[in-house]
Amino acid sequence: MKWFNRKNTDSVRPEESKPESTVEKEQGPESLAEDICSRVESADLPPHILNAARDECERLLKTDKSSPDFAIAHSYLEFILSLPWNMTTKDDLDLQRAKEVLDARHFGLDNVKERILEFLAVKNLRSRIKPSLIIADDEPIARENLSIIFEHEGFAVRTVANGLEAVAAMEDDPADIVLTDLKMEAMDGLELLGVLRSRWPDTGVIMLTGYATVKTAVEAMKKGADQYLGKPVNLTRLREHVQDLLSRNQRIQGIHGPVLCFSGPPGTGKTSIGKGIAEAMGRKFIRMSLAGLRDESELRGHRRTYVGAMAGRLLQSIQKAGVRNPVIMLDEMDKIIQHFQGDATSVLLEILDPQQNNAFVDHFLGLPFDLSGVLFIATANILDRIPGPLRDRMEMIEFSSYTAGEKVRIAQDYMLPEQLRKHGFGVHEVEISTEAVKRLVADYTREAGLRGLEKQSAALCRKLARRSLESPEGSIPLKVDAPDLPSIMGPPPHFSTTVSNVLKTGVATGMVWSENGGEIIFVEAVRMHGNKNLILTGSLGEVLQESAQTALSYLRSNAGKFGLSDDFFESSDIHVHIPAGAVTKEGPSAGLTIAVAILSQLTGRKIRQDMAFSGEISLHGDVLPVGGVREKIMAAARSGVRTVVLPEKCAMSVERLDPDVLEGLEIKLVERLEDALEIALN
Numbered sequence: 001m002k003w004f005n006r007k008n009t010d011s012v013r014p015e016e017s018k019p020e021s022t023v024e025k026e027q028g029p030e031s032l033a034e035d036i037c038s039r040v041e042s043a044d045l046p047p048h049i050l051n052a053a054r055d056e057c058e059r060l061l062k063t064d065k066s067s068p069d070f071a072i073a074h075s076y077l078e079f080i081l082s083l084p085w086n087m088t089t090k091d092d093l094d095l096q097r098a099k100e101v102l103d104a105r106h107f108g109l110d111n112v113k114e115r116i117l118e119f120l121a122v123k124n125l126r127s128r129i130k131p132s133l134i135i136a137d138d139e140p141i142a143r144e145n146l147s148i149i150f151e152h153e154g155f156a157v158r159t160v161a162n163g164l165e166a167v168a169a170m171e172d173d174p175a176d177i178v179l180t181d182l183k184m185e186a187m188d189g190l191e192l193l194g195v196l197r198s199r200w201p202d203t204g205v206i207m208l209t210g211y212a213t214v215k216t217a218v219e220a221m222k223k224g225a226d227q228y229l230g231k232p233v234n235l236t237r238l239r240e241h242v243q244d245l246l247s248r249n250q251r252i253q254g255i256h257g258p259v260l261c262f263s264g265p266p267g268t269g270k271t272s273i274g275k276g277i278a279e280a281m282g283r284k285f286i287r288m289s290l291a292g293l294r295d296e297s298e299l300r301g302h303r304r305t306y307v308g309a310m311a312g313r314l315l316q317s318i319q320k321a322g323v324r325n326p327v328i329m330l331d332e333m334d335k336i337i338q339h340f341q342g343d344a345t346s347v348l349l350e351i352l353d354p355q356q357n358n359a360f361v362d363h364f365l366g367l368p369f370d371l372s373g374v375l376f377i378a379t380a381n382i383l384d385r386i387p388g389p390l391r392d393r394m395e396m397i398e399f400s401s402y403t404a405g406e407k408v409r410i411a412q413d414y415m416l417p418e419q420l421r422k423h424g425f426g427v428h429e430v431e432i433s434t435e436a437v438k439r440l441v442a443d444y445t446r447e448a449g450l451r452g453l454e455k456q457s458a459a460l461c462r463k464l465a466r467r468s469l470e471s472p473e474g475s476i477p478l479k480v481d482a483p484d485l486p487s488i489m490g491p492p493p494h495f496s497t498t499v500s501n502v503l504k505t506g507v508a509t510g511m512v513w514s515e516n517g518g519e520i521i522f523v524e525a526v527r528m529h530g531n532k533n534l535i536l537t538g539s540l541g542e543v544l545q546e547s548a549q550t551a552l553s554y555l556r557s558n559a560g561k562f563g564l565s566d567d568f569f570e571s572s573d574i575h576v577h578i579p580a581g582a583v584t585k586e587g588p589s590a591g592l593t594i595a596v597a598i599l600s601q602l603t604g605r606k607i608r609q610d611m612a613f614s615g616e617i618s619l620h621g622d623v624l625p626v627g628g629v630r631e632k633i634m635a636a637a638r639s640g641v642r643t644v645v646l647p648e649k650c651a652m653s654v655e656r657l658d659p660d661v662l663e664g665l666e667i668k669l670v671e672r673l674e675d676a677l678e679i680a681l682n
Contacts, residue, residue, distance in 0.1 A: 358370050
């Protein structure tokens, strides 16, 4: 390109020449259109995308340069060129390295790490499987030459001389792709094609012949051939067709990994372990928060007919990552808003289905984009808020609450050293005793995860920093013991509910689960003179109210079994109350506790307060299983409970618990309400 235009070169000095960018601006939109069209031709775009881009280029060149459509078409082509159609990162499937990365980033979560390593192990094994190819040709030289070429390409190649031998080879071990000659003895290529399409429809078939005619080509394609090439074969085209069929065949066989969904309370490490997976595999990591999402166009984009239309967040994220196989974390999936104007979860049904997302169509792009290489990881606090069809497309991995011992270990080895460094302390300038850390965990945090502990650790470091500067001697090193915490941190914000081994009438200890972890509650029951009323208070939800009604109905229908008169309810009212009325309570696991409390009040038999119950009951007295066993047992142990009564069908959940969770607890499993009452009532 010339630096300047001149009629008389002697009249223009070099310093007056204009830069190239200025000339481009002067040339105007014509150069922009020609430039982007040349970039489209030189870009390595898939064939169907290239054809669509060429059509758009033709319209762009014919569009009036002052028209708004010109800018829209130009932006559209820029977006097509910016997408990573063929760019991928190679997976690092070294299991030992992945284990080291996950262990270095996260303490505990052994079950979660085990599942992730299993996932990587499967991908490792599948990556070792060579694609298989059968070459059927009656010419030995043709078979040998093609065999050498594709063995060098990494295929497991078998050669046969005719269609019958090809069918026998397929029966022995079905191949991914078959290259067959048209004219062969015993069984020709068209007959072989018919057998393959009827018995192995997923196998790709490419017809090769030295007698290529339009008639035979049409007949072969009608019978189901994927490609038809004449001899001598163009090896470049043959390789391209084989690779295309191979990729399609892999999608049919479902080699892609599952969509993982991490569920559990906040602060348990769901997002950070997703980053660890991406780091262990050597992939790019993208986090997309779905909290508050109400419109599917945020994920799928807007059509180009709208002013200011743009692609959805999904393709925008892949565009920024620069590869088409990143790890994409769909965070807070349970907080998607299902609005009457549109349901954003509907587009996730396509995105998270490996059978559909290989041709995901964004409204702005209007062309299929392959998402099958993306590893999707979803996170949620409460799975019940996710629609059933969407849950079916994901494999659930539960993140349980951290035990007190795990929190102490994490605080000592990871959290406090990092917070001390951030707040200006050296490695050995502050010593915090183990007992102080235990008290920090027990009295200053109340959560299933670690966020509150991190905040309190930071607060402790800030107060120590101020104390070290305000002390006359500037005393360092500092030492913090358990008795020092109240003077440094102030009074504990949380008061743990503790139980004792005293006996009470009409008061039973129950265990409940919430999205923040486990807790214990006290169910109180009293009987008074009245008119057959069941009074329920304590902000109880509908399910809890039904549990209380079920418990009372069973006791009334079996009054004689429990030593009660048949008319005990005729002139009585029973009041069931769960304290902390300002907190709404709901869930199907308090029926057993309510029944024990009511029967204790009716019979005058006392209940040990250090015995906790969880379970639902039926009208026939069966004790039904419940969830959240780990969190409930941890809450019971934290509160001083010594005996835990659970349904018999929760035995497997109890067996999977770590020994430190069950330490100091006696677990009683019951099938019937009578069994629980025999254990509970003194």
